[in-house]
Amino acid sequence: MSMIPITRPETGDAEIAAATRVLRSGWLTQGPEVAAFETEFAALVGSPHACAVANCTNALHLALLALGIGHGDEVATVSHSFIATANAVRYVGAEPVFVDIDATTLGMDAAALATAITPRTRAVLVVHQVGMPCDLSGLLAVASAHGLPIIEDAACALGSEIRLDGAWQWIGRPAGRIACFSFHPRKVISCGEGGMLTTADPTLDARFRLLRQHGMTVPDTARHGAAQVIFEQYAELGYNYRMTDLQAAVGREQLRRLPWILERRRHLAQRYHTELGQRVPSVTLAVQPPWARSNWQSYPVWLPAGCDQRAVMQAMLDAGIATRRGIMNAHREPPYGGHAWTLPVSEAAQDRIILLPLFPALEEADQDRVVTALAAALA
Ligand SMILES: Cc1ncc(COP(=O)(O)O)c(C=O)c1O
Incomplete structure (x- = not known):
């Protein structure tokens, strides 16, 4: 595999x-x-x-x-x-x-x-x-x-x-x-x-x-x-x-490659959206506001509240799929510690989001494997 x-x-x-x-x-x-x-x-x-x-x-x-x-x-x-x-x-x-x-x-x-x-x-x-x-x-x-x-x-x-x-x-x-x-x-x-x-x-x-x-x-x-x-x-x-x-x-x-890269990323993001929407309804998908067009540098999904993020990521890794957790929060790292910030959405985004593989050469069959593995990990 x-x-x-x-x-x-x-x-x-x-x-x-x-x-x-x-x-x-x-x-x-x-x-x-x-x-x-x-x-x-x-x-x-x-x-x-x-x-x-x-x-x-x-x-x-x-x-x-x-x-x-x-x-x-x-x-x-x-x-x-x-x-x-x-x-x-x-x-x-x-x-x-x-x-x-x-x-x-x-x-x-x-x-x-x-x-x-x-x-x-x-x-x-x-x-x-x-x-x-x-x-x-x-x-x-x-x-x-x-x-x-x-x-x-x-x-x-x-x-x-x-x-x-x-x-x-x-x-x-x-x-x-x-x-x-x-x-x-x-x-x-x-x-x-x-x-x-x-x-x-x-x-x-x-x-x-x-x-x-x-x-x-x-x-x-x-x-x-x-x-x-x-x-x-x-x-x-x-x-x-x-x-x-x-x-x-x-x-x-x-x-020079950028137009094609963007087209491919947007196509794959749309495909994730459709497939995950149908097959993994428990995750919350990223939505573009009407005034924004993302380049989909990463594809984030919110796991259901209370879900074990690390366990889901490990199950995906065991299935041969690399993921990343939600974007870090600087205030949780030692150089920025010592101040009680109130940042509930930032912290939830780090703890509940995972980033799925997305790059121009990702093949649709592999993307389907990602969707299947996420569905299995959450089942
Ligand atoms: C939001 C953001 N800002 C700044 C940087 C730093 O970029 P560089 O690695 O080119 O210094 C990164 C890199 O990951 C980033 O994601």
Whole structure:
């Protein structure tokens, strides 16, 4: 019996050729491929600017830095996210204030945000969790009423769409001030590791470019191509958050595959919906609000209340099927312990949801095996 993994990156000859092209070029780190990847990414999501970095954690860090958030500040965010979201807030010396989520979108609850804002709040960091857009219009209304910028953690949300002011747009077309994406292999496209920041603000984009390269005033690509000697300066404390040209070249090929990847993911998600609805009625399925189109980066199902999540996952594993539990809660981990947060929906989502295998190459026969195994595990 073959093992069905939770995901499998979609790569092939095009990515191999792209990596080979870079290896032969003599320029391996941030260079022309990164610049081209940024241009193509920006055009795809509809953003005036896109700046590539080494991963999404770097992107979140730079987003907070560029907005001037630091010691003594609070950032309203969710606990129900990969720990990178909360960690980025701590990197700049600020404190995350955890806001509960909405059970349908698994994103920040706009009404709960309204009660979490204090005089020290400087920004709102929302997450489009597992690719499902959060309620951006409700959250933007609350944030802008308090004069707060929104950063979107869109790590999982490339290709997801949201209807704002009556028009559909891709996540990453600036709705908040900055959106941050990940190209980790669990995401819809991957170049091993990688991240991207999008914004409409050229000043912020310039800050990202400075900070990702140790505050270097003249990028090494410019010095390399110059006919005259240029001495660079290091204007402020910065970081090495560069993406390599190897990653970017692979990323560019992944962008070309994205339309097919999205189509396949949406087809398989719809199929899960139909099959699980008929054969496993005791689970609660994810529902897209009318204003959201998920990329289905993951497929979550809520197990019945009181069900033993670990036992169900073990039964699935014994049947050769990898699953994952619901998204973690940062406040339950030691770095964020010691504060009594009231986050009932976030905690229930971690404890009651399981994520089922979903990736473009998943065959329908294997998907049927997943449904059968889940039905048996719950029987
Ligand atoms: C919601 C969310 N934010 C941030 C990250 C961090 O992304 P990266 O691994 O590219 O640093 C992840 C990665 O899993 C994530 O799921």
